[in-house]
Amino acid sequence: MAHPSPPDRLEVAGTTFTVDRASRDDVAGIVALLHDDAVAAGRESPDDLAPYLLAFERVDADPAHQLVVVHDPDGGLAATLQLTVVPGLSRRGTTRVVVEAVRVAPDRRGGGLGGALLGWAERWALARGATLVQLTTDVRRTDAHRFYERLGYVASHVGFKKELTAG
Incomplete structure (x- = not known):
């Protein structure tokens, strides 16, 4: 496990949120x-945490990954995302950070927390030598597309996924 650094703070519309490495x-x-997402509800199962806890242990043990949580002043979970540092040869040896699983609690959406969290993630990436941040979002999430575009993200690539099964 990477040693957690002290939590950061985000000031959003008069509310102080705490940004920290997930536990x-x-x-x-x-x-x-x-x-809590129409697209992901069919593939996530909050009733069985065992696979998520195993995955958490793998993510937490790998220093290239940072699973981030944002807590509100009362300690409630307000948002989350996962960051992965990926060094590469393309783009003249660019180190990039991949942003995954961005979620903001329903009662916190539309108030600026998501944008503030992405700004925090970009600063986190720069501090690790990254010169590019990239993310993918499901084609059905048109509101998310507009959100990322407002933050300066450009839909520059077409992504593909393939589910794998053993055998």
Whole structure:
């Protein structure tokens, strides 16, 4: 496990949020946020945390990954995302950070927290030598597309996924 640094703070519309590395205790709340989404509800299962806890241990043990949680002043989970540092040869040896699983709690959406969190993630990436941040979003999430475009992200590529099964 990478040693956690002191939590950061985000000031959004007069509210102070805490940004920190996720702990095992955050997993149930993260899974609930992942599940609270029309696109992901069919593939996430908050009733069985075992696979998520195993995945958390793998993510937490790898220093290239940062699973981030944002707590509101009362300690409630307000948002989450996962960051992965990917060094590469393309783009003249660019180090990039991949942003995954961005979720904001329903009662916190539309208030600026998502944009503030992405800004925090960009600063986190720069501090690790990254010169590019990239993310993908499901083609059905048109509101998310507009959100990322407002933040300066450009739909520059077409992404593909293929589910794998053993055998």
